[in-house]
Amino acid sequence: MPIWRGTVDSNWGTAGNWLADGSGSGVPTALTDAVFDNLSPNCTVNVAGVCRNLNFNSGTGYTNTITMTNGITVGSTTAATASSVTLSSPMGINGSGSISTRANNTITLTSNGRQWPNAFGIGSVSVSSVTCNVTFVGNWTINGTLTIGAGTSVQYTFIGAINITCNGNLAFNIPSAASNAIRATAGSITTIIIAGNCTWTSIAPFNVGINININSPGNTVNIGDNCCYGGLGTAAGSNFTHTAGTVVTSGTFHLLYASASASYTINLNGSSSTSATTTNTGGVNFNNLSLRTNVINNAQSCTLSSPICVVNDFSITSYAGVTKGIANLLSNTAFLNKNITINGYSITGTTTFRLQGTGSWSENNTLTSGATGFGLSNPIVINTTGTITLTSFVGIYSGSLTYTAGSFVLTGFGLRVVGSTLAGLGSAGIVIPTLYHTTTTAGLTGGARITLTDTVALQITNLIFEGFNLNRAFAYGGNIGFIVNNFNYQQTSLVSGSASQFGLANSVTYVVLNSFIFNAVSANSSSNIMQTLNDSTPDAIFTLAFGASQDVFGMGGKYINSSAGQTIWSRKGLLTSTTNWQNWTYPKTRFSTFTN
Amino acid sequence: MAIKTWTVAGNWATGANWSPVGVPGVADDVVFNASSPACTVGANTVAPLSMDCTGYANTLTINANLVIAGNVTLSSTMTTTGTGNLDISANALLTAAGHTLGVNLRFTTINTTIQIADTWILSRGLTAQGTPLGSIIMRSSTPTVQRTFTLVNNGVTNQDIDYLNVTDINGSAGLTVWTYKGTVSNCQNWFVMSTQPPPVSSVSMG
Numbered sequence: 047m048p049i050w051r052g053t054v055d056s057n058w059g060t061a062g063n064w065l066a067d068g069s070g071s072g073v074p075t076a077l078t079d080a081v082f083d084n085l086s087p088n089c090t091v092n093v094a095g096v097c098r099n100l101n102f103n104s105g106t107g108y109t110n111t112i113t114m115t116n117g118i119t120v121g122s123t124t125a126a127t128a129s130s131v132t133l134s135s136p137m138g139i140n141g142s143g144s145i146s147t148r149a150n151n152t153i154t155l156t157s158n159g160r161q162w163p164n165a166f167g168i169g170s171v172s173v174s175s176v177t178c179n180v181t182f183v184g185n186w187t188i189n190g191t192l193t194i195g196a197g198t199s200v201q202y203t204f205i206g207a208i209n210i211t212c213n214g215n216l217a218f219n220i221p222s223a224a225s226n227a228i229r230a231t232a233g234s235i236t237t238i239i240i241a242g243n244c245t246w247t248s249i250a251p252f253n254v255g256i257n258i259n260i261n262s263p264g265n266t267v268n269i270g271d272n273c274c275y276g277g278l279g280t281a282a283g284s285n286f287t288h289t290a291g292t293v294v295t296s297g298t299f300h301l302l303y304a305s306a307s308a309s310y311t312i313n314l315n316g317s318s319s320t321s322a323t324t325t326n327t328g329g330v331n332f333n334n335l336s337l338r339t340n341v342i343n344n345a346q347s348c349t350l351s352s353p354i355c356v357v358n359d360f361s362i363t364s365y366a367g368v369t370k371g372i373a374n375l376l377s378n379t380a381f382l383n384k385n386i387t388i389n390g391y392s393i394t395g396t397t398t399f400r401l402q403g404t405g406s407w408s409e410n411n412t413l414t415s416g417a418t419g420f421g422l423s424n425p426i427v428i429n430t431t432g433t434i435t436l437t438s439f440v441g442i443y444s445g446s447l448t449y450t451a452g453s454f455v456l457t458g459f460g461l462r463v464v465g466s467t468l469a470g471l472g473s474a475g476i477v478i479p480t481l482y483h484t485t486t487t488a489g490l491t492g493g494a495r496i497t498l499t500d501t502v503a504l505q506i507t508n509l510i511f512e513g514f515n516l517n518r519a520f521a522y523g524g525n526i527g528f529i530v531n532n533f534n535y536q537q538t539s540l541v542s543g544s545a546s547q548f549g550l551a552n553s554v555t556y557v558v559l560n561s562f563i564f565n566a567v568s569a570n571s572s573s574n575i576m577q578t579l580n581d582s583t584p585d586a587i588f589t590l591a592f593g594a595s596q597d598v599f600g601m602g603g604k605y606i607n608s609s610a611g612q613t614i615w616s617r618k619g620l621l622t623s624t625t626n627w628q629n630w631t632y633p634k635t636r637f638s639t640f641t642n
Numbered sequence: 643m644a645i646k647t648w649t650v651a652g653n654w655a656t657g658a659n660w661s662p663v664g665v666p667g668v669a670d671d672v673v674f675n676a677s678s679p680a681c682t683v684g685a686n687t688v689a690p691l692s693m694d695c696t697g698y699a700n701t702l703t704i705n706a707n708l709v710i711a712g713n714v715t716l717s718s719t720m721t722t723t724g725t726g727n728l729d730i731s732a733n734a735l736l737t738a739a740g741h742t743l744g745v746n747l748r749f750t751t752i753n754t755t756i757q758i759a760d761t762w763i764l765s766r767g768l769t770a771q772g773t774p775l776g777s778i779i780m781r782s783s784t785p786t787v788q789r790t791f792t793l794v795n796n797g798v799t800n801q802d803i804d805y806l807n808v809t810d811i812n813g814s815a816g817l818t819v820w821t822y823k824g825t826v827s828n829c830q831n832w833f834v835m836s837t838q839p840p841p842v843s844s845v846s847m848g
Contacts, residue, residue, distance in 0.1 A: 536774060565774040569804070599774055599804070599823070617804070617822055630822065630835065 048074050049104070052087040058116075059093035074098070076123045076148075082108035082134070091116045091143055098122045100145065103134040103158055111138030114164055121148025125175035128152035133160035142190075146170045149178040149196045156183035165190035170219060172196035182206035182236060189213045192238075194228060195220035197249065203229040203279070204236035204256050213242035218273070222250035224304075224340045224365055229279025230255035232308075240267055240291075248272040251300035251338055254286075255279030255310070260330070262291030269330070271297020274338070275312065276348055278304040285311040285351075288329050295324045295333040298359070301348055303339035303373045309347040316355030318381050320402050320431065324357050334359040339371030339390050350378035350397055357383050360399075362390035370419045380424075388422065391443060395424035401452075404432030409440040421445070421462060428454050439482070442466040449474050460508075465494050472502035472526060481506045483520060484513040495549070498524040503555070511535040521549030521579060527556040527587075534563045535601070537574075548576045550586035550606070557589045562614070566600030569618035577604035585625065590614055603627045643669040646690070651679035654687060654708075666690040668711065674698035674720070683708045683724070689731050695720055696739070704728060704745045716741035727769070730756055735783055738762045746800065752776030757783040758811065761790040768793060770821070772805020777824060782810035788828065792816035808832050 048064035048071060055063065061072035074080040074097035082089070083105035095118035102108040121129035129150050135158045142164050147153050149169035169178040170193045178200050191214045194202065199221055216238065220226050230236065237257035240246060243265040251274040258275060260267050275286040301312070315329025316322075324333045335356045339345060360382045364371040371390045375397040383403035389410040399422065401407065409420065421441020428434050430452030436459040447461070449470035460480035461468075471478065485494040494513075498504050509530040511520055520535075522528070527550075535548070550556055566574040578586050585607035590596060592612050602619030608626040617630040646666040650659040657664045659681075665688075666672050672690045674681070676697035683704045689711035695702070698717045704724035711732040716722070718740030727748040730736070737759040748769040749756055753776040772778045782789040793799050793816040801817065806824040813819050813831040826832045 538775065567773045567775050597823075 048072065048078055049081045049083065050086040050089055052089060056088050056090045056113075057092040058089055058095050063089075076119075076121065080118070082112070082137070084109060086110060088138075089113065091118060091141070095119065095143075098127065099130045099132075101130070101132045102137050103132045103156070107134035107158070108137045109134070111140055114139065114141035114143030117143040117146060117165075119146045119148065119171055121150045121153070121171065121173065123148070123173060125149075125173045126151055128154070130154040130156070132156040133158050133162065135159045139163055144190065146193075148173045149175050149198070149200045149202075151175050151177060151179060153178065153180045154183065155180065155186065157186045158184060161187040161189060163189045165193065165214070167193040169194065169200060169202055170196050172198045172200075175200060177201050177203065179203045179205060182208045182210070185209045185211070187211040187213065189242075191215040191217055193217040193219055195249075197221065199223050199226050201225055201227050201229065201279075203231060205231045205234060206236055207234045209237045209239050211239045211241050212244070215242075215244045216240055216246045218246075218248035218252070218254075220249070220252045222252055222365075225253075225278065227253035227277065227279035228256055229253070230257070230281040230284050232281040235281055235283055241265075242267075244268070245270060246273050248274055251302065251336070253277030253279050253302050253304060255281060255284050255307075257283075257285050257287070259285075259287045259289055260291055260293060261289035264291070266292040266294060269293060269295045269299060272300065273297075274300040274302055276304075276310050276346070277302025277338075277340075278307055280304075280308045280310045280346065282308050283311075284308060285313060287311075287313045287351075288315055292325065292327045293330045295331060295357075298334035298336050299332050300336045300338040300363075301373075301375075303337065303345050303348070303371060305340075305345060307346040309349060309376075311349045311351055312354070313351035314354055316353045316381060318353055318355070318379070320381075320383060322355050322357055322381070322383060326355070329355075331355040331357050333357055334361070336360075337362045337373035337375065337390070338365070339363070339373045340365040345372035345374060345393075347374040347376050347394070349376040350380070353379045353381060355381045355383070359385045359387065361387040362392070363387075364390050372419075375424065388440065391420050391441070392423045392445075393443065395422060395445070398425045398427055400427045400429055401434050402430045402432075404430070404434070406435050406437045407440055408436065408438040410438070421464070428452055436460070439480070442468075447471070449476060463496055464513075465496070467497040467499060467524070468504060469499040472498070472500040472504040475502075475505075477505040477507060480508040480510065483509065483511045485520065495521040495523050498522060498526045498528065500524075500526045502526065503557070504528045506530045508532045509534065512538075521547075522554070522556070523549075523551050523579060525551075525554070527551070527554045529557045529559065531559050532561040532563075533558045534561070536563060536565045537567045537600075539567065547573060548601070549579045550576065550588060552578045552580060552582075552586055552605075553584045555587040555589065557591065557611075558594060559591045560594050562590050562594055562596040562598070564596075564598045564601045564616075566619075569600045570620060571600065572602075572620055574600050575602045575604050575620060575622075576606055578606070581605070583623075585623075588614075598630075643691075644671075645673055646670045647673045647675060648678040648681050652682070654681055654683045655685055672710075674700075674702070683726060689729075695741075707748075708745075709750075710734070713737075715739060716743070730754075735759050736762065742794075749778045749780065749806070752778060752805070755779040755781070757781060758789040758791060759783045761792075763792045763794060763816075765794045765796060765799060767798075767800030768803060768819070769800075770803040770806035770824075772824065774805070774823075777805040777807050779807045779809070780811065781808070784810075786810060786828065788812040788830070790815060793819055 079099040080097035090113040144165035146167035148171040245268040247270040384405035421443035423445040429450035433453035435455040441462045446467040462482040589611040598616040603624035604622040672693040674695040686707040689709040692712040699719040701721040704726040709729040715737040722744040742763040746767040806821045
C-alpha cells in the first residue's frame with residue numbers, strides 16, 4: 047500500500063513520493079491504497095486522485111495538510127472489493143476537491159471526529175454492484191454537498207446509529223425503481239441532519255429508510271422536486287423530522303409505501319392555515335405531496351406525529367405496472383389546500399384529510415361494478431371557504447365524508463361508498479348526482495352499511511347498488527335517511543344467507559321519488575328482505591312517492607312501513623310485518639283482467 | 643352418448659330398467675316406444691339431451707322434476723300424471739303430438755328458446771322462470787304461424803310465468819295467461835302484467 051512520503055515534491059501524482067510496500071508502489075490506483083501516517087508531510091492532490099482505500103489515520107494519524115486541488119475517487123473498480131475512507135482528527139484539509147466513493151459492495155467511512163469541508167460522495171461513482179453496504183464509524187460532518195448514489199440502480203444500506211450532519215446541499219442521485227433504496231439497519235439507524243442553508247435534491251423518487259432531520263436554525267432549506275422518504279428499507283423508528291429552520295418546497299415530495307416494510311413516522315409541523323405557502327418558518331409545507339406506492343397488499347403505514355400541509359396537489363400515485371397500490375396515512379391531520387388525485391387507495395388510513403381550499407378531487411380508477419381496492423378510508427372533511435369540485439367519481443371506503451362548509455360541486459359525478467359515514471351533506475342542501483353503494487368481498491357482513499348523520503335527509507339523484515357477490519349486506523344506519531330520485535337495486539347473482547338482507551334504521555324515513563327498482567334474481571328467498579337493522583320494530587319508514595314507477599321482483603319486506611306513499615307491489619317477495627306492501631299475483635280464471 | 647330406451651316397468655332411476663342398462667345421463671337421449679311399460683319418476687333427474695315418446699302407450703308418472711335439456715316429443719296414446727314437473731332446461735322443440743300434458747310444464751333456464759311445434763294442451767300448469775337477469779323465449783316453430791297452446795280451465799291449472807317473451811301463440815281456448823315482465827307478440831289470450839299496478843288496483847274476474 048503506497049504510503050505518502052513526499053520525498054520528491056508535494057504532488058499526489060509524483061510516483062516517487064509514494065513509498066512502496068508489498069501491495070503496491072507509485073501513485074495509488076483503484077487497486078492500491080493511499081495511506082497517510084504521522085510521518086507523512088503535506089500533500090497536494092494535483093491530479094484526479096484514485097485509490098482503493100484512503101487512510102489518513104495510519105500510525106498515530108496524519109497531522110499535516112492535504113490540499114484538495116482535485117478530487118479523489120475511492121474504491122476498487124471490482125465491485126466485490128471493499129473500500130474505505132478514514133480521516134484523522136488533527137489532519138489539515140485545504141482546497142475544494144471532493145472525495146467520491148465507488149458504489150462497491152462494502153464501504154467503511156470513519157471520521158475520527160474530523161469534519162470534511164468539501165463535497166463528499168457516498169457510493170457516488172458507479173461500479174457493477176447491486177448492493178452497497180455503507181458502515182459509518184463515528185459521526186460525520188460534511189460541509190460541502192453530500193451526494194448519495196451513482197445514478198444507477200443500486201440498493202444502499204447504511205449501517206451505524208450515527209449522525210451525518212450535512213451543512214451543504216444534500217443530493218440523492220438514485221433513480222426510481224421499486225428496489226432502489228437507502229435502507230436503514232434495524233437497531234442502528236443512520237440519521238442525516240440537514241443543517242445548512244442548503245438545498246435537498248433528488249433525481250427521482252425512491253425508497254429512503256434512514257432518518258432525515260431538518261435541523262437548521264436560522265437557515266433556509268430548499269426541498270426540490272422528487273425528494274422522498276419511506277418505503278423499502280425503513281426500520282422500526284425510521285423518521286423524517288423537522289426540528290428547526292425555514293423550509294421552502296417545490297415540485298413534488300414523495301412518501302413511499304412498500305410491502306412488508308416497517309412503518310415510519312414523519313413529524314413536519316405543517317401549517318394548518320388555509321393561506322399556507324410553500325415557505326414555512328416552523329416546519330414543512332409541501333408544494334405537492336405524493337403518496338407513492340408499489341404494493342397492493344401488506345402495505346406499510348406512515349404515521350404523522352404532527353400535521354402535514356399540502357399547498358397544491360395531494361395525490362396517491364403508483365409505480366408503473368402497479369394498477370392501484372395501498373397508501374395508509376395514520377393519525378393527525380393533513381391540511382389539503384388544493385387538488386386531490388387518487389390513483390391507489392387506503393384501507394386503514396386514519397389521518398383526517400381536511401379539504402380546505404379550492405380545487406378538484408378525482409380518482410383515477412375505473413370503479414367498475416364490484417371493484418375492490420379503491421377510495422379512501424381516511425376521514426375526509428370538507429371545510430373550506432372555497433370550492434371543492436369532483437372531476438370523477440371518487441371512493442369512500444370504510445371511512446367518512448363530513449361536510450362542514452364551502453361549496454362542494456359534484457355535477458356529473460358522485461361517490462362510490464363502502465361501509466362509511468356521510469355527514470352534513472343533507473343539511474347543506476348538497477345533492478349527490480350518483481351514489482354507488484358498493485360491497486366488495488364476501489363476508490362483509492354489515493360492512494357495506496352506510497351511516498347517515500345529519501339533521502336533514504341526504505339527497506341522492508341516483509342510488510345504485512352494486513358489487514354483488516356472495517354476501518351483500520347493504521344497510522343504512524344513523525339518525526337520518528335519504529331522499530332518492532332513482533333507486534336501483536338489481537342483484538346479479540344468486541345469494542343465500544341472512545347476511546344478504548337490506549337493512550334500514552328503525553324509525554328513520556327513506557323516500558324514493560321517481561323510480562324504485564328492487565330486484566332479486568331468486569324468488570321467495572328469505573334472504574332478500576328489506577328490513578330493520580334489528581329485525582324488529584319500530585318500523586323503518588320507506589315511502590315510495592305517488593307517481594313513482596316501481597319494479598320489485600323477489601324482494602320482500604319486514605318491519606317496513608310504506609303507508610305514506612303508494613303501495614309497493616312485490617313479485618314473489620316475502621312480506622312480513624309490512625305496511626302497504628302487496629304481492630303481485632294474477633287471476634287463474636279465464637277472461638280476467640286488471641281494471642282501475 | 644347413447645340412446646336409452648325404457649324397457650322395464652318401474653322407477654326411472656333404476657338402471658336395469660333401461661336398455662342399454664344404466665340411468666340416462668346428460669349425454670344421452672331417452673326413448674319411450676310402443677313397447678315401453680309404465681315409468682315413474684320419483685326423484686329429480688339429470689338432464690338427458692332429449693326425450694322421444696313416439697308411439698308410447700303407457701303412463702309416465704312424474705312425481706319429481708323430470709329435466710330434459712332439449713327436444714321433447716310426446717304421443718297421443720301415452721298418459722302423463724303426477725305431482726312433479728316436466729322441466730325444459732335448454733333450447734328445445736316441443737311436440738305434443740296430440741297429448742294433453744298432465745303435469746306442470748316448466749321452463750327453467752334464462753336465455754333459452756322454447757319452440758312449440760304443434761298444439762299443446764296443459765291440464766296442470768305452466769311455469770316460466772325468467773328473471774331480471776334474463777328472459778325465456780317461447781314461440782311457434784314456424785314464424786307467424788300461431789300454435790294453439792291451451793291452459794285448461796279446470797280449476798287446478800296453475801300459471802307462474804316470469805320474464806317470458808311469447809310469440810305466435812294462441813291461448814284463446816283456455817285460461818287467460820299472464821306473463822310478468824315479458825312480451826307478447828301475435829298471441830291470443832296472452833297478456834303482460836304491467837309492472838306498475840294502477841294506483842287503485844282490483845281484479846275483475848270474467
